[in-house]
Amino acid sequence: MEVKLAEYAGFCFGVKRAIDTVHAQIDTGKKIYTYGPIVHNEEVVRELEQKGVQVIEGEEDLAACDGTGTIIIRAHGVPKATQEAMEQRGLECIDATCPFVKRIHKIVAQAGEDGMEVVIAGNAGHPEVEGIKGWCSGPVTVIETEEEAQNFIARDGQKVCLVSQTTFNYNKFQSIVEIFQKKGYNDNVVNTICNATEERQHSARVLAAEADVMIVIGSKNSSNSRKLYEICSAECARTYFIQTLDDLRLELPKAVRLVGITAGASTPNNLIEEVQNYVRINF
Ligand code: SF4
Numbered sequence: 001m002e003v004k005l006a007e008y009a010g011f012c013f014g015v016k017r018a019i020d021t022v023h024a025q026i027d028t029g030k031k032i033y034t035y036g037p038i039v040h041n042e043e044v045v046r047e048l049e050q051k052g053v054q055v056i057e058g059e060e061d062l063a064a065c066d067g068t069g070t071i072i073i074r075a076h077g078v079p080k081a082t083q084e085a086m087e088q089r090g091l092e093c094i095d096a097t098c099p100f101v102k103r104i105h106k107i108v109a110q111a112g113e114d115g116m117e118v119v120i121a122g123n124a125g126h127p128e129v130e131g132i133k134g135w136c137s138g139p140v141t142v143i144e145t146e147e148e149a150q151n152f153i154a155r156d157g158q159k160v161c162l163v164s165q166t167t168f169n170y171n172k173f174q175s176i177v178e179i180f181q182k183k184g185y186n187d188n189v190v191n192t193i194c195n196a197t198e199e200r201q202h203s204a205r206v207l208a209a210e211a212d213v214m215i216v217i218g219s220k221n222s223s224n225s226r227k228l229y230e231i232c233s234a235e236c237a238r239t240y241f242i243q244t245l246d247d248l249r250l251e252l253p254k255a256v257r258l259v260g261i262t263a264g265a266s267t268p269n270n271l272i273e274e275v276q277n278y279v280r281i282n283f
């Protein structure tokens with residue numbers, strides 16, 4: 001039996017950069033906060049907590065902290081007002097927003113200045129989308145489905161700027177773009193899905209199509225991990241979604257030739273290796 005890891009899996013550039021930022025700050029010995037968990041991965045967050053990194057869960061927590069120390073903005077980014085609140089609180093603010101997300105903040109801020117209505121293709125409840133909304137100065141709408149795209153009507157004939165959450169499904173975004181084109185809402189369409197997502201989704205799909213069993217490692221609250229699971233399940237009926245090795249309850253029949261493994265962008269390398277080794281040794 002062969003065990004194969006998807007060509008692109010695990011920590012993406014932005015998440016690695018944010019975690020490295022936290023580690024570099026721990027080394028300074030100062031009091032360190034992160035605004036929200038630095039990644040959607042409980043293992044990583046727990047490890048950082050053991051090193052004294054405190055998670056600030058929202059504006060209430062922020063108001064309650066004593067205003068000394070350094071606060072790190074995670075890769076997802078935050079609304080402009082939240083960043084200002086951190087600075088007003090007297091904290092040293094280090095912005096580890098992924099440059100690909102920062103680019104979206106700039107696009108929507110500019111669109112607002114140009115009097116355009118912003119539409120974000122994404123999940124309204126996701127912190128990245130909340131952050132993007134917080135950089136819009138004019139009207140903004142979040143749409144998640146083709147149906148919502150069909151039903152969308154721009155306010156007062158306003159021009160529309162369409163962007164996407166970085167982890168949005170590529171094919172779904174293309175369908176939304178086509179719907180918008182037909183409606184004449186194509187004034188400023190920017191595909192802001194990041195390569196890390198496309199690469200991970202594509203290589204997961206390719207591997208799942210040839211695998212007999214597929215394992216997706218990621219946190220249940222990580223949207224990109226859940227999407228990988230969705231994609232792999234469509235190609236491979238025996239797809240398992242696990243958070244840690246403890247969740248893996250595999251019973252493989254002899255006929256299994258290939259076990260594929262992939263992992264979300266917030267899954268650390270040591271966890272991927274652990275799962276890979278376990279499957280290799282035990283089957
Ligand atoms: Fe940045 Fe892309 Fe990673 Fe998001 S998925 S943090 S945009 S590299």
